[in-house]
Amino acid sequence: MASTHFATRLANAIRSSGTPLCMGIDPHPAMMPSLFGDVSEAGHPRTIRAISDFTMACLEAARGRVAAIKPQAAFFEAQGPDGMRVLAALGRAAVDSGMLVIMDAKRNDIGSTNAAYAQAWIGHEAPFPSDALTVNTYLGLDTLEPLLARADAVGAGLFVLTRTSNPGAGALQDLDVGGKPLFHNLAEQLAPLATARCDAAGRSALGIVAGATWPDEARALRAILPSAPFLVPGFGAQGAGPADALAGLTRDGDGWQNGLINSTRGLIFPKSAADAGDIASWRDAIDQAISDSCAALASV
Amino acid sequence: MASTHFATRLANAIRSSGTPLCMGIDPHPAMMPSLFGDVSEAGHPRTIRAISDFTMACLEAARGRVAAIKPQAAFFEAQGPDGMRVLAALGRAAVDSGMLVIMDAKRNDIGSTNAAYAQAWIGHEAPFPSDALTVNTYLGLDTLEPLLARADAVGAGLFVLTRTSNPGAGALQDLDVGGKPLFHNLAEQLAPLATARCDAAGRSALGIVAGATWPDEARALRAILPSAPFLVPGFGAQGAGPADALAGLTRDGDGWQNGLINSTRGLIFPKSAADAGDIASWRDAIDQAISDSCAALASV
Numbered sequence: 001m002a003s004t005h006f007a008t009r010l011a012n013a014i015r016s017s018g019t020p021l022c023m024g025i026d027p028h029p030a031m032m033p034s035l036f037g038d039v040s041e042a043g044h045p046r047t048i049r050a051i052s053d054f055t056m057a058c059l060e061a062a063r064g065r066v067a068a069i070k071p072q073a074a075f076f077e078a079q080g081p082d083g084m085r086v087l088a089a090l091g092r093a094a095v096d097s098g099m100l101v102i103m104d105a106k107r108n109d110i111g112s113t114n115a116a117y118a119q120a121w122i123g124h125e126a127p128f129p130s131d132a133l134t135v136n137t138y139l140g141l142d143t144l145e146p147l148l149a150r151a152d153a154v155g156a157g158l159f160v161l162t163r164t165s166n167p168g169a170g171a172l173q174d175l176d177v178g179g180k181p182l183f184h185n186l187a188e189q190l191a192p193l194a195t196a197r198c199d200a201a202g203r204s205a206l207g208i209v210a211g212a213t214w215p216d217e218a219r220a221l222r223a224i225l226p227s228a229p230f231l232v233p234g235f236g237a238q239g240a241g242p243a244d245a246l247a248g249l250t251r252d253g254d255g256w257q258n259g260l261i262n263s264t265r266g267l268i269f270p271k272s273a274a275d276a277g278d279i280a281s282w283r284d285a286i287d288q289a290i291s292d293s294c295a296a297l298a299s300v
Numbered sequence: 301m302a303s304t305h306f307a308t309r310l311a312n313a314i315r316s317s318g319t320p321l322c323m324g325i326d327p328h329p330a331m332m333p334s335l336f337g338d339v340s341e342a343g344h345p346r347t348i349r350a351i352s353d354f355t356m357a358c359l360e361a362a363r364g365r366v367a368a369i370k371p372q373a374a375f376f377e378a379q380g381p382d383g384m385r386v387l388a389a390l391g392r393a394a395v396d397s398g399m400l401v402i403m404d405a406k407r408n409d410i411g412s413t414n415a416a417y418a419q420a421w422i423g424h425e426a427p428f429p430s431d432a433l434t435v436n437t438y439l440g441l442d443t444l445e446p447l448l449a450r451a452d453a454v455g456a457g458l459f460v461l462t463r464t465s466n467p468g469a470g471a472l473q474d475l476d477v478g479g480k481p482l483f484h485n486l487a488e489q490l491a492p493l494a495t496a497r498c499d500a501a502g503r504s505a506l507g508i509v510a511g512a513t514w515p516d517e518a519r520a521l522r523a524i525l526p527s528a529p530f531l532v533p534g535f536g537a538q539g540a541g542p543a544d545a546l547a548g549l550t551r552d553g554d555g556w557q558n559g560l561i562n563s564t565r566g567l568i569f570p571k572s573a574a575d576a577g578d579i580a581s582w583r584d585a586i587d588q589a590i591s592d593s594c595a596a597l598a599s600v
Contacts, residue, residue: 008418026413027417028416042419042427043427050315055443067410067466072409072413072416074407074409074413074414074416074417075413075416076419077416077417077418077420077427079422079426079427079574080384080388080417080420080427081381081382081384081385081387081388081427082381083427084380084381084384085381087381088380089339090380091443105437106407106408107374108405108406108408108410108436109372109374110464110465110466111407111466113326113374113375114374116326116328116375116377116378117374117377117378118371118426119342119378120374120378120380121377121419127342127343127377127378127379127380127381127383128377128380134406136406136436136438136439137438138434138436138437138438138461138462138472138473139461139466139468139469140466140467140468140469140470140471140472140473141468141472142466142467142468142471143466143468143473152427159452160440161438164410164439165410165439166410166411166439166440166442166443166445167440167442168440168441169440170440171440171441171442171489172437172438172440172441172486173440173480175475175477175482176477176478177475177476177477177487180474182477182482185472185475186472189471195540198574200518210492210499219556248515252470268578
């Protein structure tokens with residue numbers, strides 16, 4: 001059981017790995033090196049085996065080198081129920097070995113149904129084990145209640161979609177609400193909920209997703225949510241540099257705090273790994289990609 | 301392959317069943333009659349068997365009596381990968397028998413990841429087979445593109461969360477944007493996309509979720525989106541009566557058009573079915589619940 005506070009575990013993971021870097025694990029068949037096998041047919045046993053081998057190899061490469069992993073549910077779902085079995089096994093292997101797992105499933109529904117999503121996705125004992133889950137609150141802040149109840153009970157975290165990394169993020173998120181963009185309003189609604197679930201060091205288990213491609217927005221969000229961890233997608237392949245990615249985090253004597261900088265393609269699909277002839281040279285390429293990203297973040 | 305247009309299939313389903321009623325299928329363990337077996341342990345083979353038997357029995361009861369079924373992904377996910385296998389089999393059995401399937405999974409992500417969700421959830425050939433999928437566009441309208449591309453290619457539909465049925469729906473959806481609530485702004489952004497994908501009778505494959513508990517909002521949305529099908533949750537157990545539920549639909553000589561009125565607890569968990577001693581008496585109770593709901597909608 002993850003009985004410690006999520007924010008404490010997050011801070012420990014950043015300190016022990018020496019970086020706020022998070023490895024996104026998106027088993028995109030079209031990007032997987034041929035080394036791992038034929039993935040041309042969705043749901044086929046050989047595709048499932050290749051995706052299992054690839055994602056477990058990513059986890060091995062991540063161990064001790066990054067603060068967390070963030071599996072993307074969509075790519076496992078695209079393989080059907082057997083893909084979901086791979087995701088469950090990946091989450092189990094990761095939490096059992098002490099690696100922090102952010103399940104990126106962006107779940108959302110009305111309250112009574114969110115209780116079922118909470119059961120599925122939140123905590124080390126869930127069928128899809130995690131330390132934290134990404135969620136969407138367009139349906140209203142009342143829908144967070146069963147998710148928070150579960151997260152609080154098992155020492156897990158939540159990351160609420162607030163300002164996302166995609167080019168069209170502003171279509172709803174930037175709409176002017178009383179002189180401020182909508183995502184500020186959402187952050188203000190989240191603020192008391194974040195404040196209410198801090199660890200002894202004042203760090204909250206309720207966080208937000210704040211895309212690396214919008215550094216000014218991340219700084220504004222940090223002012224509204226001083227205690228919330230930020231999950232920052234968009235670093236690397238999506239175009240954001242290290243300074244932009246770190247804009248919403250804070251720094252103390254131990255290094256960067258209060259957030260995770262996610263990179264997916266830059267870490268698990270570096271160009272140098274695409275044509276690897278064997279697992280050892282693939283692993284060397286991934287190790288180098290992690291080192292390069294850590295160094296880039298440390299240079300800020 | 302579902303090569304006909306989703307809106308045409310929807311209209312045909314409403315006409316042939318004689319009702320816009322949709323049966324929500326949420327296998328909530330705490331509500332399932334003991335007749336179907338012990339469901340106390342999530343993911344256990346006997347729980348999985350009970351949920352499979354129960355949801356397949358719901359599908360049998362729905363066949364020919366309602367216009368569509370709407371399985372709720374959350375309750376299958378809460379059972380882990382084996383629960384997802386039950387959902388896949390339910391969807392397969394339904395589409396193979398010609399029953400319209402709305403997968404209520406409320407998926408959402410940035411565009412490239414939404415392509416994976418599209419592969420997983422949209423169309424008769426998807427691992428989780430459907431005629432239409434519910435989606436959330438808080439991330440921005442650009443994120444709809446890969447979902448629409450897939451839906452267009454396979455003759456499927458989408459229902460975008462616009463105005464939901466929960467008590468706190470307004471926390472974001474009602475925020476004032478230029479003198480109008482946010483959900484109007486979203487509907488206006490969706491309007492050209494809906495208009496662009498109509499069948500020969502002017503009915504769109506791009507619809508919205510418009511909760512039955514907000515009839516005034518549904519009428520306002522119909523004015524903005526004349527061609528869009530409305531998926532209307534909240535009828536029955538959530539408190540909305542038939543007139544409120546039908547507020548956003550239109551009527552012609554063939555009856556109600558342009559939408560589905562979903563009922564879950566009222567159809568699959570009626571009080572009269574809770575203590576059924578055998579499958580025949582359970583089925584009688586469900587048949588009666590369907591008849592009562594159809595009659596209530598027909599009385600408007």
